[in-house]
Amino acid sequence: MTLIELQDRIKQRLQEAAVELFGLSVEQISSETPPKPELGDLAFPVSFELAKLIKQSTGAKVAPRVIAEQLKKKLAADEEITRIKVAGAGYLNIFFDRAKLLSGFNAVRAPTIDQASIASLPVRPKQMVEHTSINPNKAAHIGHLRNAVLGDTFVRILKNAGNAVEVQNYIDNTGVQVADVVVGFTHIEAMTLDQIKNLDRSLPEGRSFDYYCWDLYTKVGLFYRDHDPNGQPNPEKLKLRTDILHALEEGENPTADLADYVATRNVECVLDTMERLGIRYDLLARESEILHLHFWDRAFQLMKDAGVIRLETEGKNHDCWVMPFESHTGTDEHEADKIIVRSNGTVTYTGKDIAYQLWKLGHLGLDFNYKPFRKYADSHVAWVTTTEPHSEILPEVPRPNFGGGVNVYNVIDSRQSYPQEIVTRGVAALVPELGRNASVHLAYEMVALSASACAELGIELSNEDRAKPYIEMSGRKGLGVKADDLIDRLEADALREVQARHPELTAEEKAATANEIAVGALRYFLLKFTRNSVIAFDFKEALSFEGETGPYCQYAAVRANSIFRKLDSESQVAAETFIQRADGDAEIRKQVAQALDGEAGTDIWSLVTLAARFDEVVLQCAAAAEPANLAKYTFNLARAFNLFYHRHRIIGEEDRTKKAVMITAANIARRQLTLALATLGISVPERM
């Protein structure tokens, strides 16, 4: 028996009772947790809702408390329920049979989310999540990290909620940003492809190819402006970019080969960075294939046939194919319609994304070719799209079927809400049966720099910038905190602590532990904010291991594990069988109930109920697409455990029943805490 099953059963009873008593059906029965455990385990404000419905249908005013009393009588005593109380202005508060549920919760085995168990499940509709999608022309910064951590955590949440999920990382290898770096290599540094390869091989440790490109990219911006940061771009130099862009779209030429090397190496570097945080992918979908395999041509035809876009024959958008967008009333300066195909015949990002989304949803009627890109340590393979047919025959790894998802989640920052809205509309117009909900823009606010972070990075601020609440990062200006730099600092800080606390560990163990702590700190830091909150990045906050942080949660789990490491196996087995028997044996159940009663008992019981709520929280997070809720829950569970840890001693406990109860409570708590952390992508170190 899980908490969700129990809740659903009570909700159903309440719905039946509402029909029986008042002839009213309440569509959604909401439940909540009472502010204090003394008030009960579960509260239903349904009487308020019913009072309103009764007034609406009959005009009669009935006090919520009166309704609650009637519902209470109808709610026949369940065997899991010991008591029902009407409280406050009309709450229906439920008290569970603590002994019975403790036994029940203990028997529930944590679901595993490994590949084997997923493969054995019947075919389920597939959820698609696209995240990371960094332009492959430079190193990742903390803004990209927020995207990847958010996306990866959402993937874990979906999997934990029982979904099949496919993870995609979109590689814009034919866009302006890649073209810019190519301009840097060919026109500033005057390098050939072979020279770039040699340079790549000769780069020193700690200055990888993506770092090199980061610096080069900022130089290109100045190059366009003839080295005057505030100057106007030189049209002749901008033409270099346009020419390269055309060569990239064309494909199969020396410039495209050079760009392919640069983009692919940057992708490899970014995948290395993400691997440090436990973030992996199923498929790297490249823009070059969307062009060269004629995805766009097909989508273009579909859009023309459906009348979704029209060719402008006059006015500002003369010769462009545009998608009308009525809700944005156009002004003189700002055009309402969105250009999909430019007057020179090339397609915008929005158009390419519509084609890509159609493919993701299985409605384009074309497919990519695929080849393996990277094999991870656990033998999972990230595939990449390719133009070459039958590339998948080469390796021995079986290829999954990509695409064809029922829902598509696109993790993209909220500055792109407008183009994403157009993409969603376009897809919905082309495939009306899918509706507007098939393609979801999972939007989040940007990561910006706090004033103190700028000071630490040695960035000089103008007076205008100083007045702002935060400073926006800029890849073009090289303004930002690189992901690997931050992870390095976190690992160094963590290593120093581990060294001080556990000098007996080997160097490898220390390094591994430091990595686990660094990942815990970073992922939690990026997840504790809700999606629509701007993160003004601050080093002190991000580097903290105390208070509401990942390491705090890890520490609670480590403490829990250390209890079980020290506890003799005899006590563990005894507790297990004792609590198991509480379900059937009335005498034992009475003893257990006693141990869970009173102030100390309620204290222990509240830890158990909080731990049991994990499944419910995961479902909520999946529905709301908000991983921050899970982060908050995990922290609260860790906090509850630390409090329990402080107030109760297990190993020295003399009373057999009390000891068994505490062992079981601690075991449930550490199991759920470990699971919650794993869902956040955070592991629990052996020691810390």
Added chain:
RNA sequence: GCACGCGUAGCUCAGUUGGAUAGAGCGUUUGACUUCGAAUCAAAAGGUCGCAGGUUCGAGCCCUGCCGCGUGCACCA
């Protein structure tokens, strides 16, 4: 100008879809290591939930109008 988002403790943020006495972390002050690990725990101080109306049994949450801040409104992505 228009669209979207935000405004909650000194600072950074939550707030279970309209419910019980508005909560955390940091910072400040004060306590707790001979104990299953103090990366911890406890206590105190700290609030006109931007302002003004409205809806109702009930509003931090919904509606309207203001004020302030951010982002977007490209033939970039």
